Amino acid sequence: TCTLMWFRSDLRVQDNTALAAAARRSPVIAVFLRSIPHWQRHGHGANKLDFWHRGVATLGEALAGIGIPLLQRDIDDFDQAPATLLDIARQVDATALHFNHEYPLDEQRRDRAVADAFHQAGIMVTGHHDAVAFAPGELLTGKGDFYSVYTPFARAWHRQLTARRLALRDAPSPQASIRTESERPLAPPPLAANPADAGLWPAGEAAAADRLERFLRFRARHYVRQRDFPALAGTSELSPYLALGMISHRQCLQAALSENDGSLAEGDAGIVSWVNELVWREFYHHVAAGFPQVCRFRAFQPHTEALAWRDDETSFRAWSEGRTGYPIVDAAMRQLLRSGWMHNRLRMVAAMFLSKHLLIDWRRGEAFFLRHLVDGEFCANNGGWQWAASTGTDAAPYFRLFNPTTQSRRFDPDGRFIAEHVPELAVLPPRDRHAPSDDQRRACGYPLPIVDHRTARARALEAFKSLSPPA
Numbered sequence: 001t002c003t004l005m006w007f008r009s010d011l012r013v014q015d016n017t018a019l020a021a022a023a024r025r026s027p028v029i030a031v032f033l034r035s036i037p038h039w040q041r042h043g044h045g046a047n048k049l050d051f052w053h054r055g056v057a058t059l060g061e062a063l064a065g066i067g068i069p070l071l072q073r074d075i076d077d078f079d080q081a082p083a084t085l086l087d088i089a090r091q092v093d094a095t096a097l098h099f100n101h102e103y104p105l106d107e108q109r110r111d112r113a114v115a116d117a118f119h120q121a122g123i124m125v126t127g128h129h130d131a132v133a134f135a136p137g138e139l140l141t142g143k144g145d146f147y148s149v150y151t152p153f154a155r156a157w158h159r160q161l162t163a164r165r166l167a168l169r170d171a172p173s174p175q176a177s178i179r180t181e182s183e184r185p186l187a188p189p190p191l192a193a194n195p196a197d198a199g200l201w202p203a204g205e206a207a208a209a210d211r212l213e214r215f216l217r218f219r220a221r222h223y224v225r226q227r228d229f230p231a232l233a234g235t236s237e238l239s240p241y242l243a244l245g246m247i248s249h250r251q252c253l254q255a256a257l258s259e260n261d262g263s264l265a266e267g268d269a270g271i272v273s274w275v276n277e278l279v280w281r282e283f284y285h286h287v288a289a290g291f292p293q294v295c296r297f298r299a300f301q302p303h304t305e306a307l308a309w310r311d312d313e314t315s316f317r318a319w320s321e322g323r324t325g326y327p328i329v330d331a332a333m334r335q336l337l338r339s340g341w342m343h344n345r346l347r348m349v350a351a352m353f354l355s356k357h358l359l360i361d362w363r364r365g366e367a368f369f370l371r372h373l374v375d376g377e378f379c380a381n382n383g384g385w386q387w388a389a390s391t392g393t394d395a396a397p398y399f400r401l402f403n404p405t406t407q408s409r410r411f412d413p414d415g416r417f418i419a420e421h422v423p424e425l426a427v428l429p430p431r432d433r434h435a436p437s438d439d440q441r442r443a444c445g446y447p448l449p450i451v452d453h454r455t456a457r458a459r460a461l462e463a464f465k466s467l468s469p470p471a
């Protein structure tokens with residue numbers, strides 16, 4: 001007999017709660033199910049699918065190194081997960097199945113169906129909480145509700161955190177190799193577009209650990225000062241690795257603890273601020289689990305559903321191709337198209353530009369980001385978009401509209417980021433890159449702004465004002 005470990009978005013051997021639990025009842029056989037049609041229907045694009053594929057290949061090698069085979073299967077849809085997993089369980093005579101929970105609605109449904117099928121077959125199933133320090137439902141307001149505001153959530157998170165929650169899980173000991181029949185790796189996924197250069201995002205645990213180390217060594221201490229400046233690369237760029245679990249939040253937080261004399265809440269301002277970003281990540285996981293309407297294409301604030309979003313294909317196209325005539329927005333979108341990643345400050349700027357200046361439904365932007373991001377992850381992406389569009393938890397108040405040109409002058413003061421991603425503007429003096437004159441635009445072959453900031457602002461305020469907020 002053996003124990004099955006079902007990997008999903010937790011592609012690592014180190015510090016993996018479900019794997020550690022499975023390995024206590026050695027021997028372990030690992031499984032990975034892939035459904036390209038399902039992921040494509042859910043909006044994941046080439047960058048994420050390619051990174052996922054490379055991550056599974058790297059995981060397979062790491063597991064092989066400790067004698068654990070990784071069985072990989074393609075399925076059309078996750079409806080087939082119960083039958084496929086049961087089939088494998090019977091073939092290898094498994095007595096138990098372990099996995100780590102995922103919190104969005106569809107994933108929870110999928111896991112319940114698997115658990116039901118296994119229970120009926122008399123095989124034990126255990127889901128583990130691994131992706132976050134507190135399982136959704138463990139941190140609640142005084143009234144027993146899920147938090148819908150970040151600050152009190154973060155306070156509760158810090159207050160209730162114990163060393164045990166952050167203790168790293170045991171890595172499985174090497175086991176005698178098991179022979180299985182079908183250990184063939186999956187073929188590379190068919191992709192609708194060329195993925196970003198794989199060199200930008202090497203997959204796997206070792207690459208993630210290396211990034212964490214470099215972040216702590218070179219960037220963490222400057223994080224507060226540099227994190228908002230896209231030209232400075234002052235953030236960890238760990239998001240793709242956290243999204244697919246090639247590194248865990250515990251590993252990140254343990255590293256932060258040891259850099260900061262054992263504290264996550266006080267001490268080095270850079271580390272403390274970075275830890276709070278990891279808490280934002282956790283907050284949005286809780287939001288997805290606690291307010292499942294957000295997983296059904298719904299705004300967190302129901303009254304914003306009545307907003308008269310504009311149907312404007314030409315503007316959407318200009319935004320998505322980085323041709324809005326606002327250099328910082330275009331630089332941001334071109335960074336996304338080129339690298340599969342966008343700096344956080346610019347995600348906010350670009351998302352507000354679409355949802356407020358263009359008054360185009362944030363759901364279109366959310367889907368576009370997911371299709372292009374290598375770190376595309378439902379909870380953070382939905383949370384970020386609903387924040388920007390003022391429809392979400394703890395969202396920006398609707399009258400808060402970033403002026404893209406002001407943001408540009410403030411966070412890309414010498415126009416370096418613009419010059420890198422909108423090279424046609426690189427010939428201009430740095431101070432002119434934020435809002436070139438009409439003549440400069442003509443000379444550089446760069447478009448005029450597709451909307452005027454003040455007019456667009458007034459239009460957005462009017463549209464939001466006409467909504468009736470809840471009593």
Ligand code: FAD
Nearest residue numbers: 235236237238239277281344347351376377380381384385
């Ligand atoms: P760091 O600054 O080094 O932060 C460390 C980690 O904390 C990140 O890797 C990430 O896991 C987490 N984190 C940081 N900021 C946030 C945040 N605001 N919300 C949630 N988690 C955060 N992040 C994703 O991982 N996937 C997405 O699909 C995604 N979509 C977004 C869409 C919009 C409109 C916005 C405004 C934000 C989005 N974010 C998303 C959050 C954030 O922009 C990225 O996590 C961050 O830019 C990743 O860079 P980093 O790893 O260098 O971050």
